Amino acid sequence: MDNNLVEIYATTHYNKCNKHNDIYIRKNLPCPYPNCENGIKEDKFIDFEYKIQDKKVTKEIKHLYTRKKFKGIENDYKYIWLKEDDLFPSISNIIVNEVHVINKWNIIESIYHYTKLDNLYSILNSNELWLTEYTAQTDSIEIVLGFDLFSKYDKNDINISKKLFSKNLSFFLTCFSYESECRTLFNLYSDYSQGVSIEFDSNFNIDNNFWYSDDQLLQLMPVIYDDQIQRKIVDYCIYLFNVSEKWIDMSKDTFNNKNELITKYKRKEVIKIFFKNKMEELLSFFKHYSYKDEREVRWLYRKDDEFINEYYGECLNKRSDERTKKTYYTSTDIARKLSPSEEKINLKLPIKSITLGTNIQDKDKIICKIKDLLKNNCYENVEIKVSTLPY
Incomplete structure (x- = not known):
């Protein structure tokens, strides 16, 4: 130097x-x-x-x-x-920040998970949310639509669509909405309004880093329905891809943690893998405009080791699971993978309120049961409400 x-x-x-x-x-x-x-x-x-x-x-x-x-x-x-010697986190942070800007994510303070009563009881007793593998999602076809969009505009030979069709993605999702009371969502996910809507604090990450991971394998973001915004994001990522290659040209050769030389050519090859992974992640938040009334927010865990192995070496990848195919992770599983801190692993879910659907029978009895579960599982200051939606 x-x-x-x-x-x-x-x-x-x-x-x-x-x-x-x-x-x-x-x-x-x-x-x-x-x-x-x-x-x-x-x-x-x-x-x-x-x-x-x-x-x-x-x-x-x-x-x-x-x-x-x-x-x-x-x-x-x-x-x-x-x-x-560390281009990739910078580029990743730029992309996430700019997508949040155009998606107006910073104005949303609460998100809502619509589910059945039995699922609510399980969530409170286990202090866990489940993130399901994307092919098991009812609307997994929407991810395909996002990849199709990118394949039309990609002129940089990143070719991420091939990975999708080879079923080599490893995305795990759970879904929320920023619509506090939605008849459609109560019908679809809360047993025709016989279930609940659970309100979560989407800003909980500020102090406790619950919804995100520093290396961005864990992301919370609203789904993007507007095709013009989708195109703008794709164009922007391609722009940054080209910028990052120029930054590599202007930089010096670097070394990995084993003091092995990583040439500019090697870094450019890896940047393709990096952008492919980042675009895969973003495209999983694209959805057809006909679903826009759901106002969906997705919590995504991306378990993809290709970039980590390519750049840092396979021996450094501490997140590898057993090679068996997993269909879900719990929020506790993921917290344990991403942080050694027992405090973060054992954080209480940031639940703000629970709203009972209109069609729940014996509401007073159900409310008493929920109050007992909240108390027994150390949830504090959680409001219990009854939906005012007519059915």
């Missing part, structure tokens, strides 16, 4: 810039926007990171960051700090 570069200790000296709140890289870096009071004037800097082992600092690690300019999905210019 150039010894003349400015050196900083970002973690202890910087906080996320509130003015430029689209910085989804590391929250304790200087703001990447030029001339921002929360940033630095230099276009490159070296940051120090401490590696801690057995509660002791074992060594100091240097990272080189470079200011990069790119277009947002609305064609406004934005900036990030790109770490020289």
Whole structure:
């Protein structure tokens, strides 16, 4: 590294810039926007990171960051700090942030899961939600529609549709809506209004990281029905793919954790796999406009090891399951895979309220049973309501 570069200790000296709140890289870096009071004037800097082992600092690690300019999905210019040896998380964070911008995800505070009474009892007793493999979903054909759309516009030979048709995807989903009381959803998923709607706090992630994982194998996002927005997302991802190849051309060769050389050519091959995986994930949130009244929100767990194995080496993949085919994961299964923290694994589901369907018989008896289950399973401040929808 150039010894003349400015050196900083970002973690202890910087906080996320509130003015430029689209910085989804590391929250304790200087703001990447030029001339921002929360940033630095230099276009490159070296940051120090401490590696801690057995509660002791074992060594100091240097990272080189470079200011990069790119277009947002609305064609406004934005900036990030790109770490020289770690392009992929930066690109991934840009895509997720820009899709959230165009999808107006930040204005939704609650999501609702429509289900039968017996399923509610199981959820409360187990403190778990089930995420089912996409081919077992009743509307799995909608994922195919998303992949068909991408195959029409893809000029970069990413060829993700081939993977779908070879049934080599590994997506697990559970579905919500941001419609608090919907007759159609009560009929379809709550036993013709004899079940319930469970309200969840969709902002719970802010402090507890419940709905998302840092490496974005776990995502919560509204389904996208508008075909113009779908096309815009596809076009934007293709734009970023081309940008990322240029950034690789401008960078130096890097090394993996085993100190093996990763050439620019190799990184470009891997970036194709990375974008293929990222597009697979996004396309799973595309759905035909005729379903728009459902206002669906999907919680997606993507178990796909191709990129991890290709870039980091197969021996590093700690998330591999047994090779048997799984048809579902529970939220606890996933939390255990993504975090070693028992506190996160044992987090209570962020339930805000439970609304009984209009056609439930013996409502007072059912309400007493739900109250007992809430109390016995340590759920606090959960409101119980009865739907006001006429049936």
